[in-house]
Amino acid sequence: MNERYDFKEIELKWQKYWEDNKSFKVYEDKSKDKYYVLEMFPYPSGKLHMGHVRNYSIGDVVARFKHMNGFNVLHPMGYDSFGLPAENAAIKNGVEPAKWTFSNIAEMTDQLKRLGLSYDWDREVETCTPEYYRWMQWIFIQFYKKGLAFKKENPVNWCPSCKTVLANEQVVGGCCERCGSVVGKKNLSQWYLKITDYAERLLDNLEKLEGWPQKVKTMQKNWIGKSVGAEVNFEIKGFDKPLQIFTTRPDTLYGVTYMVMSPEHPFIDELVSGTEYEPAVREYQDKVQKMTDIERTSTANEKTGVFIGRYAVNPLNGKEVPIYISDYVLMDYGTGAIMAVPAHDERDFDFAKKFDLEIIPVVQPDDPEIDINNLKSAFVAEGKMINSAMFTGMDNKQAIEKIIDYLEEKGIGKKAINYKLRDWLISRQRYWGTPIPMIYCEHCGWVPEKEENLPVLLPTDVEFTGKGESPIATSKTFVDTVCPVCGKPAKREVDTMDTFLDSSWYFLRYCDARNDKAAFDPEKARYWMNVDQYIGGVEHAILHLMYARFFQMVFYDLGLTDKEEPFENLLTQGMVIKDGKKMSKSIGNVVSPEEIIGRYGADTARLFILFAAPPDRELDWSDAGVEGSYRFLNRVYRLIFELAEKCKDAPKNYEISGKDDKSLAYEMNASVKKVTEDAGGRFMFNTAISSIMELVNEMYRYKEISNVNTGLLADAAEKLVLILSPFAPHICEEMWQHLGHEKSIYDEAWPSYDESKIVKDEVEIVVQINGKIKEKLNVQANLDKATFEKTVMEDDRVKALLDGVSVIKVIAVPDKLLNVVVK
RNA sequence: GCGCGAUUGGCGGAAUUGGCAGACGCACCAGACUUAGGAUCUGGCGGGCGACCGUAGGGGUUCAAGUCCCUUAUCGCGCACCA
Numbered sequence: 001m002n003e004r005y006d007f008k009e010i011e012l013k014w015q016k017y018w019e020d021n022k023s024f025k026v027y028e029d030k031s032k033d034k035y036y037v038l039e040m041f042p043y044p045s046g047k048l049h050m051g052h053v054r055n056y057s058i059g060d061v062v063a064r065f066k067h068m069n070g071f072n073v074l075h076p077m078g079y080d081s082f083g084l085p086a087e088n089a090a091i092k093n094g095v096e097p098a099k100w101t102f103s104n105i106a107e108m109t110d111q112l113k114r115l116g117l118s119y120d121w122d123r124e125v126e127t128c129t130p131e132y133y134r135w136m137q138w139i140f141i142q143f144y145k146k147g148l149a150f151k152k153e154n155p156v157n158w159c160p161s162c163k164t165v166l167a168n169e170q171v172v173g174g175c176c177e178r179c180g181s182v183v184g185k186k187n188l189s190q191w192y193l194k195i196t197d198y199a200e201r202l203l204d205n206l207e208k209l210e211g212w213p214q215k216v217k218t219m220q221k222n223w224i225g226k227s228v229g230a231e232v233n234f235e236i237k238g239f240d241k242p243l244q245i246f247t248t249r250p251d252t253l254y255g256v257t258y259m260v261m262s263p264e265h266p267f268i269d270e271l272v273s274g275t276e277y278e279p280a281v282r283e284y285q286d287k288v289q290k291m292t293d294i295e296r297t298s299t300a301n302e303k304t305g306v307f308i309g310r311y312a313v314n315p316l317n318g319k320e321v322p323i324y325i326s327d328y329v330l331m332d333y334g335t336g337a338i339m340a341v342p343a344h345d346e347r348d349f350d351f352a353k354k355f356d357l358e359i360i361p362v363v364q365p366d367d368p369e370i371d372i373n374n375l376k377s378a379f380v381a382e383g384k385m386i387n388s389a390m391f392t393g394m395d396n397k398q399a400i401e402k403i404i405d406y407l408e409e410k411g412i413g414k415k416a417i418n419y420k421l422r423d424w425l426i427s428r429q430r431y432w433g434t435p436i437p438m439i440y441c442e443h444c445g446w447v448p449e450k451e452e453n454l455p456v457l458l459p460t461d462v463e464f465t466g467k468g469e470s471p472i473a474t475s476k477t478f479v480d481t482v483c484p485v486c487g488k489p490a491k492r493e494v495d496t497m498d499t500f501l502d503s504s505w506y507f508l509r510y511c512d513a514r515n516d517k518a519a520f521d522p523e524k525a526r527y528w529m530n531v532d533q534y535i536g537g538v539e540h541a542i543l544h545l546m547y548a549r550f551f552q553m554v555f556y557d558l559g560l561t562d563k564e565e566p567f568e569n570l571l572t573q574g575m576v577i578k579d580g581k582k583m584s585k586s587i588g589n590v591v592s593p594e595e596i597i598g599r600y601g602a603d604t605a606r607l608f609i610l611f612a613a614p615p616d617r618e619l620d621w622s623d624a625g626v627e628g629s630y631r632f633l634n635r636v637y638r639l640i641f642e643l644a645e646k647c648k649d650a651p652k653n654y655e656i657s658g659k660d661d662k663s664l665a666y667e668m669n670a671s672v673k674k675v676t677e678d679a680g681g682r683f684m685f686n687t688a689i690s691s692i693m694e695l696v697n698e699m700y701r702y703k704e705i706s707n708v709n710t711g712l713l714a715d716a717a718e719k720l721v722l723i724l725s726p727f728a729p730h731i732c733e734e735m736w737q738h739l740g741h742e743k744s745i746y747d748e749a750w751p752s753y754d755e756s757k758i759v760k761d762e763v764e765i766v767v768q769i770n771g772k773i774k775e776k777l778n779v780q781a782n783l784d785k786a787t788f789e790k791t792v793m794e795d796d797r798v799k800a801l802l803d804g805v806s807v808i809k810v811i812a813v814p815d816k817l818l819n820v821v822v823k
Numbered sequence: 824g825c826g827c828g829a830u831u832g833g834c835g836g837a838a839u840u841g842g843c844a845g846a847c848g849c850a851c852c853a854g855a856c857u858u859a860g861g862a863u864c865u866g867g868c869g870g871g872c873g874a875c876c877g878u879a880g881g882g883g884u885u886c887a888a889g890u891c892c893c894u895u896a897u898c899g900c901g902c903a904c905c906a
Contacts, residue, residue: 690847
């Protein structure tokens, strides 16, 4: 150990040591409790950004802490390495996607190693390798065999810039999640996964996920969007099929004054064909069809629509009401048609006002201020039923049940549940993804490739035109094949899978990453799963985290795992920002991890990022703050360097005597306790580090006193290095060695603390009069309530305070305060 | 529009169960050491001369409120015609 803190030399030395000694390699060991800590694996875009550094620093502290606490820790890393940027690089620069990707992976792996992260690299997973996507294809076939993968033609979200379809989850505010282009609609035959079959389970299980942030659970809940209500059949006058509608408010059936069908509703052709209403209806349909989702929602409050010349009959009271089409009714939710109750639905109210339609109130507000016969807006709250025949007078909530019963009895409707969640569209017209292992045969239809023929390899003889169809279609070797069932010529599917499938099971592959006989050995998965702590950005709250839950449930149903949910605890880390703004190239406020590591070292970078804010909050990058962390490490380094010499012959056993000893022993034990709780339980790394700083400050004070207890000081030095090591591992390895240890600090046991040393003999307490602080005094600690009260009340200064006033009440909180209520 | 979260010194943030607001760090100020200091060490650092006042504003519960309740404002995030 040099006198000067040479982080470059130290960090390289220990990174080499860990690598040479395979320090982080793990095996299934049933004699130990396992702990699986996982950080969301990155897309290999080329370089790490600060968000990655934050994510992985958090994970590394957890992993190292758990390891030192005796757990068998699985801490893997890999790359979500299929995806669009690789293909765009191919189109733009003519580089092969594979080449581009693997060179990025090499660079990022190098950067991750320079951060000193405790990964078991022998388990590295790269989703773009045949070794991985072979099993991705196998999994797809299992889904297919279970009836969970199917192909259908449907209007789909189409990104004109990425030239591919998008899942609903990938359309953000009508725009492509990736490139921001306005998403259009296109009719295409595509593969889907039947995630809707799991809607109820995905929803129900959310409640069991106690280790998840409420925010994420709420977002998923809203996304699944369960609505309970009824389906009701309305007769259409002069038409042989009933108009089926879904409503969550069957209690308002008597208030129906018109009906609205989606412009895309399949009945419309038949209903208007040849009538005088046809031209207007057609024109409206055309207009709506040409609109993007953005245009359709941008005019959200301005209702449009057309009367189609037909009437529906209310099955409860026989009232005939006109039928309209309007774009506010969506074809892909419910039945694509609604009953309109303007008195009790805001959208219907707006529409009725615009088209001057009748408004019939059926729920009476409790609030007498509201004039129900002259509503200014729809009344949507609860109340008593009116104008509703035999249901009049009931509470409207109660009427919902009664009316559903009545509908079922009469055979005109039934209870029904709807979800906003749609099936997951997984086809992508892209090259750089897992080929969908399906084959189309003229005779047998769609059939899966034989499992023994997997993987269906990505062809390399393709052209990247960037023109709509999958580039794989240009391969001369890929498309033509034979049918696995009948042996006749057949054609392969040329689309690839959404990369979100790859990341929906990688955590299981880590359990058994080199298996070439199966996706993973269920025995090994049983040992390692669940992921005890998952860490990543909140931007994955819906997409990735719901898809992964879905996959895990299917695996559970297939008997491949015995856990229905994959992630026990979830930590969503906050963004790294600078000057109050997101780091971005266009603003020019990007701080590169490489530069920081080059200037201060990985330990400083990690320490700062963990110290500057709690992990789930935004982190404001501060160059001065980094300096501070660097200074702190230097301060520790100098201290240990000095103490190693000073305490060379320090006794192992020592006595604590005197005020100074007590004070250091207190700080030492309190710090160990604080770090144990904050780093291991609460994940408040900022306060953990601050308590280590307090210990260092105390040690600096202590070492200057006249009668230093070297035994105690040596103990403090060792504990200090141990508890700092998960945060700043390289420097701590170096100091640990310098303190005379041969073993890597990573393999040392986490220090324990002595609770009895954290108790003070005397505490400063506060005396309040009517809640205002008047006096502070030192009293003996740990007194029982009565003695405490007596001791304080008998103090001269307290007596003086109470002179001449009458005491009404005394509240005593031992070791804290005494509040006297006086008149 | 609906839902969720946040708001504490000049700044990042602490206060875990309602019990001394401002731990720890940054910045700043003063001093020491020094040829020098952008190194290091020591001390100070919410406001006010003070009694006191201070956790976005207003109200409430309580002996006691940053913490619980109501309300307003600002910012951020999510959803957004889902019947």
